[in-house]
Amino acid sequence: MKALLAMPSELPGRMFDAAQLGRLGELAEIDTLRTVTDFSAAPGEVLAEVEVLLTGWGSPRVDAVALARMPRLRAIVHTAGTVRFVVSDAVWERGDIVVTSATEANAVPVAEFTLAHVLLAGKRSLAQESAHRRERGTGSRLGADPALGNCGSVVGLIGASRIGSLVAEHLRRFDVEVLITDPYASAEEITALGATKVEPEELYSRSDVVSLHAPDVPSTQGMVSRELLALMRDGTTFVNTARPALVDVDALREELVSGRLSAVLDVHDDLSADDPLWDVPTVSITPHIAGSQGNELHRMGAAALEEVRRLAAGETPRFPVDGSVRDVSA
Structure with a gap:
């Protein structure tokens, strides 16, 4: 089985350790030192024989022209999450x-990151740390707010995606109530995750923490609207490890700058250098580190190696990708 690494030259060394690269060489006929970043510039004799492409972040798009040069291609094994930027119609x-x-493997660290921040949000850690720093440790907050803590708190998850489902599974270990809104998941499926299916309005109004786990597709862009954010109670936290396009950024900015809400933003492509959010102490802004x-x-x-073995x-x-639902999934 002839395979080819179609990805930036530095990616194989990051994605696979030495032992894994060795294993790849055992599973397939492949030159692990050769990568292709432009199908139009790749030797025709190489593409004509390839049966399996291994792709990743920054891989060239497999379009109709590229496909015509790869008549024996029978599989694309993507080492990252979404395939939409690599796999054409x-x-x-x-x-x-x-x-x-x-995607399943990449969901693990995102769910871990989310869990950590959900639990910290229950302690209102951002607001309490800000006040503690401002008062230089002279104030006392012990037991000051009966709403603090994770015992009996409500966590709202937007999307029963791979990541959303994994977060729900993690939260089973804690004394919290989990709500999920997802038009594509049944009440029975959500109940199996230890959560309750609700409509968006109930989720936003009842939750102490709202965490976004929906895919970035046309139907979800702007789904976190001004109206829904306004339903969140004062002092609650919004967590975004999904995509910024899903959120009305202007509405969220207003809520956060006012101090009414807190947020954990791991995705924020639209923030300019002078955006006021950079200076809001109750907003955690990280450079897209939740993923692997x-x-x-x-x-x-x-x-990816397991897929090649299979x-x-x-x-x-x-973990095959179902092309028939590509318009509603990541």
Whole structure:
């Protein structure tokens, strides 16, 4: 089975450790030192023989022109999450190419990051730290607010996605009530996660923490609206580890600058250098670190290796991407 790394030259060394690269060489006929970043510039004899493409962040798009040069291609193994920037409609239309993704592996650190911030939000840590610094430790907040804490608090999850579902599973260990809103998940499916299915209005109005876990597709852009944010109670926290396009940024900015709400923003592509949010002490702004970083990339590499093993053995892939629902999923 001939395979090819179609990704930036530095990515294989980050995604796979030395042992994993060795294993890849055992599973497939592949030159692990060769990467392709432009299909139009790749040797025709190489593309004509390739059966499996391994792709990742920054990979060239597999469009109709590229496909025409790869008649034997039968699988695209994506080492990252969403495949939309790599896999074109032409791939789905051909109908005989299996596409897999490491989304499940990448969901693990995002869910861990979210869990940590949800629990910290229950303690109102951002507001309390800000006050503590401002008072230089001279004030006492012990037991001052009966709403503080995670015992009996309500956590609202927007989306029963892979990440949202994993967060819900993590929260089973804590004395919190979990609400989920998702038009594509049934009440039974959400109950199985230990949560309750509700409409968006109830989720925003009842939750102490609202965490966003929906995909960035046309139907979800701007879904966190001014009206819904206004339903959140004073002092509650909004967490975004999904995408900034899903949120009415102007409305959120107004709520946060006023001090009415707190937020954890791991995604914030639209923030300019002089955006006032940078100076709001009750807003945590991190540079998109919730997803896989450093050694966590090897988990996604391992997931890709398992897919290659299954393909080589004629087995069903573990995490195939369903092209028929690509318009409503990441």
